[in-house]
Amino acid sequence: MLPLPNRLLTLRELNIADAAWMALLHKECFTPLQCWTAESFHSLLLQPSNAGIVLITKDEPAGFILASHVADEGEILTLAVHPTQHRKGYGTLLVNSLIETRQKHGPEHHIQKLFLDVMENNHGAIALYRSLGFEVIAKREGYYQMPAGKKNMAALVMQKKLNEPQHIHIPN
Numbered sequence: 001m002l003p004l005p006n007r008l009l010t011l012r013e014l015n016i017a018d019a020a021w022m023a024l025l026h027k028e029c030f031t032p033l034q035c036w037t038a039e040s041f042h043s044l045l046l047q048p049s050n051a052g053i054v055l056i057t058k059d060e061p062a063g064f065i066l067a068s069h070v071a072d073e074g075e076i077l078t079l080a081v082h083p084t085q086h087r088k089g090y091g092t093l094l095v096n097s098l099i100e101t102r103q104k105h106g107p108e109h110h111i112q113k114l115f116l117d118v119m120e121n122n123h124g125a126i127a128l129y130r131s132l133g134f135e136v137i138a139k140r141e142g143y144y145q146m147p148a149g150k151k152n153m154a155a156l157v158m159q160k161k162l163n164e165p166q167h168i169h170i171p172n
């Protein structure tokens with residue numbers, strides 16, 4: 001566990017025993033068509049290419065991030081912060097911790113590009129990702145299923161490049 005300066009906050013890596021509460025928290029954060037079941041989380045956590053982090057406040061999970069990692073590319077599969085805990089920097093902390101944890105695994109495991117899909121009308125999440133240096137690189141029309149009678153929503157594909165070489169301007 002990583003104790004944070006604020007002693008009420010703890011970060012730790014997710015494991016399969018977390019699947020049940022992850023589904024409950026996901027349900028608080030997403031619509032019934034977008035939230036995932038405990039079985040889904042269980043099978044996602046069993047895959048060695050997937051890993052995630054939970055942020056705990058006062059002994060309760062306040063949010064988590066789950067991502068996959070193949071070769072030098074990562075993808076944020078989901079990010080959820082409990083509605084009562086929004087705008088406290090927890091989403092930011094989870095994304096940054098995910099990147100930091102991954103890059104600590106040694107250069108051969110480094111992620112060069114981190115991707116994610118976000119619903120095009122999820123302005124809060126898009127603002128969060130933009131603030132962290134993600135850019136929109138593509139749009140997937142009709143990616144998210146909506147309730148009967150409503151048009152499916154597009155996903156924006158966002159990317160953040162990591163380990164970018166520093167461009168140093170050397171004056172003549």
Ligand SMILES: CC(C)(COP(=O)(O)OP(=O)(O)OC[C@H]1O[C@@H](n2cnc3c(N)ncnc32)[C@H](O)[C@@H]1OP(=O)(O)O)[C@@H](O)C(=O)NCCC(=O)NCCS
Pocket residue numbers: 029030078079080081082085086087088089090091092093116117118119122123124125127128129131
């Ligand atoms: C998106 C989500 C993870 C953000 O978590 P959070 O802990 O509230 O985010 P942070 O506190 O780190 O926000 C950092 C910055 O992102 C932006 N931001 C976050 N939520 C925002 C919102 N609802 N509206 C506008 N900007 C927002 C702001 O710039 C914010 O900085 P500020 O609070 O100083 O203005 C959270 O709202 C959530 O779980 N939503 C439901 C699930 C979801 O949409 N997940 C993402 C799916 S891709």
